[in-house]
Amino acid sequence: MTTFVDRVELHVAAGSGGHGCASVHREKFKPLGGPDGGNGGRGGDVILVVDQSVTTLLDYHHSPHRKATSGRPGEGGNRSGKDGQDLILPVPDGTVVQDKDGNVLADLVGQGTTYIAAEGGRGGLGNAALSSARRKAPGFALLGVPGGTQDIVLELKTVADVALVGYPSAGKSSLISVLSAAKPKIADYPFTTLVPNLGVVTAGSTVYTIADVPGLIPGASQGKGLGLEFLRHVERCEVLVHVLDTATLESDRDPVSDLDIIEEELNQYGGLGNRPRLVVLNKIDVPDGRDLAEMVRPDLEARGYQVFAISAVAHMGLKELSFALAELVAQARAAKPKEEATRIVIRPKAVDDAGFTVTREDDGLYRVRGEKPERWVRQTDFSNDEAVGYLADRLARLGIEASLMKAGARTGDGVAIGPEENAVVFDWEPTVMAGAEMLGRRGEDHRFDAPRPASQRRRDKQAERDESDQEYDDFKPF
Template sequence: MIFDYVKIYAKAGNGGNGCVSFRREKYVSHGGPDGGDGGKGGDIILRIATGETTLQAYKYHRKFVAENGGDGKGAKFHGRNGKDLILDVPPGTVVKEAATGRVIVDMSDRGDFVLCKGGKGGFGNTHFSTPTRQVPMFAKAGMEGKEIEVIFELKMLADIGLIGLPNAGKSLILSKISAAQPKIAGYPFTTISPNLGVVSYDNTSFVAADIPGLIEGASQGNGLGHEFLRHVERCRLFVHVVDASEDEAAGDPIKNMELINEELRLYNEELASRPQIIAANKCDTGLEDTSAIRAYAEEHGYGFIEMSAYTGKNVRELVAMVASRLSVLPLPTRFEADYQYVETLREDTLTVRRENDTFYVESEWLKRMVKSVNFDSYDALLYFHRLLRERGVIAALEEKGACDGKTVDIYGFVFDFVK
């Protein structure tokens, strides 16, 4: 069974902490602060692995954490940046946010994509020296790396999809038109995983996918329908293989084609409108009556060919017909991101709400600031209070009725309000 769907947890590295240090050197008086900055945390980066065709690498390993940045040191030594963590995915992997299902990126033909950005390193105390604060006893902590739970969903990059009921001869056709070697036998459901093959014709080539036999109810997941139908979403053209041998066990070919097309429509309305070529297969003797199948194809605007994968009849002609149709069809479907996946800095957004005698302050920049300030340092507290005043937090609290002695809670940092 192909492994084409997995949920993983990814977290970028935290930034290193800034250093509190002072220059101590013989014959150098008043050396001043020389604390270095922390290093940046490592990113989580997605990269296309062209040789991969499944998500098997993520079957047992589903938690990925990048390296943290190193702490700064004295003498203005900058902390080491954390190493980026590269996650290889096969071409055609669609990455979705697990919580909402929204598409983040389609890893079809793009370069590297930064899924989680590493936290910035904290400033050393060198940055906080002023004419009135020449001995800053505090530095900033590094920022936390971004974390997210995502879904990897592989949708194969194939130009054509061989569709049809089980045992219609799809795998044999693929083996005849390409170098693929799928398992072939004379019973239904021989193929339980999609197979890919590269087909060459004149000076062109295209990728064909043998989609395991679909059955009634596939759009609702019957017979692993969702897993199979996922891989036809990018196909530009369907080769609808139908058993034309007039064998009673094969059933009515018209009803069989209508069943498959209805399942495509139920799964995705747009799939039912994709162009098709009806391949009336198993015409081994040449005595089969394919007039009804031909009429059905003409009625719906589909291409038609009578063939036998077993004897090789019209196999080359099928390839020529497919190549001709593909030359005028648009490129494979690409899944666009549902939203701009970037870190938005809403530093001007400030919310103050009152619950009983406690005032809760919420803001993106405050959330980051609380995590980076060392509140054990008196100098750091004064610095933080000055920022609250400069950014309008004190004024916003006063507007909500805060006065001296009232309790203020900023993301877990609780203190008494002092104007």
């Protein structure tokens, strides 16, 4: 049974926003008391959060489809719908989030680090929020926006200070078991280590983590053996330790050639050339192993390596090794740039950014793309003529009709709003004025009007002339 998974494909879906409500307040002796439809609730986000207690992606291997809850629709009596609940997905420290094309979206390192994998949809406004001095009785409400969806790849890269690399059965698991409290599987056959093991080592005042990476063989960087699966766990380690077997029974191997082969695989994988290294000659408790270690040690030191002859089984030479590793880790930590305080980067839009684009396609169709018009279309109930007219007003105010005229569109030309796979297509009918202005004042119902003093009527008239309909974002903060 699989117990360790460090790469999964995850399909996440945020909750959709609830629909707004179109309602009119009624009570005894006052059947038309004004619009009181509440707003829809916001859909829940899907959020990845680093949790130190999580060490594998196994849960997502078995359940790769995750969805947050949707917002509830608004109700009459100015009752807004309940927001959807965010879905929190705990991931191990060191998880890299990528899209299906391999582009890195987030690198999650450190307890509590978060990434919103899918954003919940906005709730639709009810007719109470849509009412204004010019639109006193809206007979429609806005629909909720569908939640975002995304297919992502989660890839775990072990976060450790020191990585033990070497051939299978070189003694890496034995070494980490005696340097720390880790209890990896130890046996006398190759590939006993199938998952990275982590241990915590204390040497003087320095505490560091050490990782036992599964054994590498020639061609590991091209996917042979287990190398390609676990070489990525070496990437975050600050210090590399070559564990060389001085008592191997294979006649075609020796510590120097093993070192050269592993170094070649690390170079082929890339990005590890500047990591400090030291060499451990293991199994000197075996007489032939001690003799071979003494023989190759001068050659390795001549190459610039710091060499330690040890026996993990007999606990020989471990103290010197642990303090040498602590010194290298301390130097690596000191060389790291200090983390800066969190900065908020504000990127204002260009002065000439209209917020949308109009392009003419080869088949003569005019396509409108932009965050606002596409969202407005998704929020429109096309079975309600007043809602359709309200959409026309908003698009005209945004400047889309003028842009279509400038692009050469004529009466009857096809216009699509949105991406190719999910667009609303209609035949364009240019107008001098859109929507409310042509229909009189859409949303007004004179049954709501009561006799007003002449001074109040003059003030209302002035307010109507001065008021410009606000955009969606101004009605309700999100």
